[in-house]
Amino acid sequence: MRSRHLDIADDLRQQITADRILPGERLPSEAALADRYRVSTVTLRRALAVLQREGLIEKIHGKGNFVRRPPRKIMYIGGWGVLDPWTAAEPDSRVTIRSTALQAQAHLAALLKVPTGSPIVEFTCLSREGEPPHGLARVYMPHDLVPPGALDDASTFREAATRFAFLCPPPTAVRETVSAGLPTPDEASVLRIGIASVVLSITRIATDSAGRVIEATLLTFPGDRVDAVFTTHNVIDERQSKG
Secondary structure (H helix, E strand, O other), rough: OHHHHHHHHHHHHHHHOOOOOOOOOOOHHHHHHHHHOOOOOHHHHHHHHHHHOOOOOOOOOOOOEEEOOOOOOOOEEEEOOOOOOOOOOOOEEEEEEEEEEEEOHHHHHHHHHHOOOEEEEEEEEEOOOOOOOEEEEEEEEHHHOOOOOOOOHHHHHHHHHHHHOOOOOOEEEEEEEEEEOOOOHHHHHHHOOOOOEEEEEEEEEOOOOOOOOOEEEEEEEOOOEEEEEEEEOOOHHHHHHHH
16 A cells, blocks of 8 residues: 555645745645644655655755755866866855864875874865855865965955965866765755765865875765866877877
8 A cells, every 4th residue: 555655745746846836935834734634744754755855845944844946057167176166167156165273084184195183274165056055165285285364264365265276386286086976964964955865076186296185175066966077188198299
């Protein structure tokens, strides 16, 4: 026998797709919906969970359940090094940033190739154009490479940071590794997506001419909100060209 919560999910889904409940609109309270469908709140929440996993609705703590607006894709431009990975393609994007001084634990020490416990700085950057957020970046740098004013609210640095212009001079090499998978609980919470949603993860490592890692960036994008474009330039072997 078909579960009652699936019937409720089907009915609400049909109302959403038929625009009887519009994007951005708040659903009736869970108690009101449970009363309407003559089920317990437990059954009603199971129905809402189905729609949340499908990305049709989102639950905002303290406000209720809302119909999600159609996702607007952004463009991640790979190969730009430390240049802006978001706003170069999306001038209307807003990036909020928070900086924290900390000690490198095992995984960060490995990324930055520094001893465990070394002083580093983390910049947490959240990119959005309206709601919900469409990208999360965590930028890590050795403490001695952090620009002056980076850990205070200096407006000049904040402006540069939102453009991801952290490093000067620019790095000699940038390596990016791309993968798809499930978000961590923290990423799901920050990006306001379900824990079963697919995310695009990019690890960007920048090094100087001596091979020192000067920046490690972990970027996370909801899989339905971003297209990633990487450009490769052919390198001509001079020995062959002369031969």
